[in-house]
Amino acid sequence: MNTILNAFAEAGVLLASFDSDFLAIVGLSLRVSLSAVLIACLIGFPLGAAVALFRFPGRGAVALMLNTFMGLPPVVVGLIVFLILSRSGPLGVLGLLFTPTAMIIAQAILVTPIIAALTRQIIEDLWGEYSEHLRSLNAGPLDTLGTLIYDARFSLSTAVLAGFGRAIAEVGAVMIVGGNIDHATRVMTTAIALETSKGNLATALGLGIVLLVIALAVNAGVQIINAMGARKDAIA
Template sequence: MSTILNAFAEAGALLASFDADFLAIVGLSLRVSLTAVLIACLIGFPLGAAVALFRFPGRGAVTLMLNTFMGLPPVVVGLLVFLILSRSGPLGVLGLLFTPTAMIIAQAILVTPIIAALTRQIVEDLWREYSDHLRSLDARPLDTLGTLIYDARFSLSTAVLAGFGRAIAEVGAVMIVGGNIDHATRVMTTAIALETSKGNLATALGLGIVLLVLALAVTASVQVINAIGARKAAIA
């Protein structure tokens, strides 16, 4: 019980201290995860919408794959990215292993299927409603895709949040490809794992609480933006 109480004290102290090391860790966590989510959106939105919209051979298999990859184990993705980026790997020459870029790549791979799979479902539902009108207009495929993604934007923000939740919370992938190097690739989750293994349970838990607060802040700001926008566009 005292550990938990200490943890809250630690969390408060961490937040109040504005300790440079601590802020760097928080900053890197946000930078890596937000960038990964952005990349995943750029790929996942059009990919999911295209699967929803177009009939092609193997469409069922693609959907099954996207849905399955929503549950990709982070350590496995980390390992694969590690192999690809390691010195002897196909992209070893880039020298990206143990850099934030490697962490972004790994997290983008984890998040893209989540965003694509949820986008497929959301866009497919909207397409059912819009198809008569858009087909009557003889809209080109790209215009149709754009219309559906734009008009589904508020529902899609939930997909983005799901992706962000996945990225900010995972430890397996960033640990393997980032290496948890102090002042270089240490993020919140790897720091928590480290403190836990060192036996600093209160510090670890304190970091955990800060992580939760961060996730809450990001989610809340998306929800507020959403609520304002949704009222304007009356998506109900």
């Protein structure tokens, strides 16, 4: 029990000291995960909306894939990205392995299905409601997509949140493709794993607390945005 209490105390000191190494780790975590979520949104919103709206051969299979890939094991994704980016892999010449870019790619692959699958569900529901009006206005595919994504913006922020939660908390993929290199590719989750195995429980716990606080802040932010949006635009 003492160990835990000591760890909490030391974690507090660490947090209060604004240690530069510590901040670098937190910063890299945010950079990698936010970039991955941004890329996943750019792909996942249109992809999910397209699967919701358009009838094409294999549509059911795509929807099934998206739902299945929501639960992709991070280590498997890490391994595949590793194989592709390694020296002998197809994209080995780019020299991306063990860089933050490789970590962004791996997390984007993890997050895209989550955002696409949730987007599909949200847009499909809204399309059921809007379809006759938009078809009556003779809206083309792009206008239809734009209208639905815009009007679903608050529901979609929940999907983004789910994606970010997945990315920021994930260890396996970034460990494999990043390598947990100090001052280069070390992020909060890989550092926690390392420090725990080294017995530096305080550092590990400090990072864990920061991770939780970030998650809390992001969720609170989205909740506030939604509440404001609900008042302004009647999203319900």
